[in-house]
Amino acid sequence: MARDVQITFDCADPAALSAFWAEALGYELQAPPTGFESWEQALEAMNVPPERRNDASAIVDPDGAGPRVFFQRVPEGKQIKNRVHLDVRAAPGLEGDERMAALEKEAERLVSHGATRLERFEPAPPLGAGWIVLADPEGNEFCLD
Incomplete structure (x- = not known):
């Protein structure tokens, strides 16, 4: 059975890196949860403090064919060459x-x-x-x- 795949990037600035990769891949930022006009509105309603609102971001293929790409903030910077690219x-x-x-x-x-x-x-x-x-x-x- 084939499985869905998500590609995950560890990074320092999820919002900026997701915007870059959306441009590179022809993807779009994942829409906010149903009932919210923006992610800012959703995160506010979820009581996420402002300093944590850039902890994650995701982009999706607008046609639904490609994998979701997820960006998560991590404390350490990139150290060595990628093993997967x-x-x-x-x-x-x-x-x-x-x-x-x-x-x-x-x-x-x-x-x-x-x-x-x-x-x-x-x-x-x-x-x-x-x-x-x-x-x-x-x-x-x-x-x-």
Whole structure:
């Protein structure tokens, strides 16, 4: 039996990191609970103190197909390279120069939203199509491929 999967990021600023990844993935912030117009309103009603209102955030695929991505505040910062990372499929079906141009365009867009460019890997046929490695605003590496 297949299971639903949630991807979880430990981070320092859940609101900011969820906004970045919503932009990167074409996702949207998860809607507040039924009966509330905003998360701020819901958290106020739940008596969550203001200093705890950025302890968590989540984004969802607007089409309902992709996994929920959850961001939780942790006290420690990122220490080492990720052992697991996301590959953002930014150039499906494209090859060669056309593929790399599409990846470059997406890399520029994400850098304008707070990503850091780390490295570019050139196409190496037959198996290597080329990709670009970026880091999100908190240093988590991911690939545009």
